[in-house]
Amino acid sequence: MLPLFLTSHKAYFGVLAALFAAGFSLCLWFSKQQASLPLLGDYHVYHCDTGGSGKGSFNLLTVSSIFAREIADNLCRAPLMAGHYKSVSISWKPRQQLTAEEVLNEDYDLIWSREHSLRGLVPEYSSYYESLLRYDQYKVFWFSRNDQPQLTREYFRDKKIGLLNDRLSHTFHLLPLASLKQLGVDISLQSLIYFDDASSLYRAFAQGDLDLVSGGLFLEQDLDIPLQRMLIADNVVAATLFVRKARPAEIDCAIATAFDDATAGYFSAHRDFPGAAHCGG
Structure with a gap:
């Protein structure tokens, strides 16, 4: 049963209007609070x-x-x-x-x-x-979390390889692709996964989402997990x-x-x- 003060239609609709106005005002207040949040800077x-x-x-x-x-x-x-x-x-x-x-x-x-x-x-x-x-005189290697990488076409079959989405990067793009090409690997059929930055690339590798990545000796100390490596090039300008x-x-x-x-x-x-x-x- 409605309270006595809502039994008249005029009072009832008046309360509804008041509730609607209050809700609308509350929404405006929240929108202003959200708009005043500090803007995040460029991630890069x-x-x-x-x-x-x-x-x-x-x-x-x-x-x-x-x-x-x-x-x-x-x-x-x-x-x-x-x-x-x-x-x-x-x-x-x-x-x-x-x-x-x-x-x-x-x-x-x-x-x-x-x-x-x-x-x-x-x-x-x-x-x-x-x-x-x-x-x-910088050295670049293939790194694996499992068996030692082998420089053979058969070894790379069905392997998921992480690369940097930077076509001018020697360490993370050009040298690993050149290594595959020299071994006769059909790059168009290889599982190549590209990342926008090295941190994301190595995070995926550490989590087991990739089989192979390229990099310098720093990777062994950065990831702090057992790794196997094979040299790709030994005289690179880092x-x-x-x-x-x-x-x-x-x-x-x-x-x-x-x-x-x-x-x-x-x-x-x-x-x-x-x-x-x-x-x-």
Whole structure:
């Protein structure tokens, strides 16, 4: 039975209208609360502050997120960087996403790339950028969680192989595909699974979703699981760092140190840094 004060039609519909208005107002309130939530930043960018008196941001472009944060934090802690820059911003994306306009506009203070890649994009890139540091004589392997990989066509049959969705990546794309081609494997029939970043690739491998991946010796310590390996190539350029010519020359040593400290143990490679003689320590 309805309460006595709702027995009249006028009172009844008045209450319904009040309830509807209250519900509508509540919905508006929730929508405003949701709209005020902070927007998430670009997943492929990490920022840090130097805490110094410098102005502007030092912007880096790398090809992997694996040690991007460590590199940026090392730079932000460097006194020489703090004297010239207020912050450091590091982003990562496949090499083919770098545009000629970004090179010509010098949007990045440092670009992790290879000479042929930059030259193919902007033939006169050397008017804007120069090589600072290179890691070469780097070894790349096939890795398996089960039996040791064999360089035979029969071994790769029905194997699920993880690759990086970066057609310019030697370690995670070009070299493993070249290895398959040399063995006479029909790539069109092979189970190839592509990933947008190395972290996702190796996570899938660690979870058993892939049979094989390629990589450097760092993978053995990163995954901390029993692995078997077979050499693909033993003299690969792991990384070349290109820096803007229009830069404070004194930051070169800070950049080299930041990369060395962040990648220690990752690159079992020869380090070629012509400016090392000018660095203290």
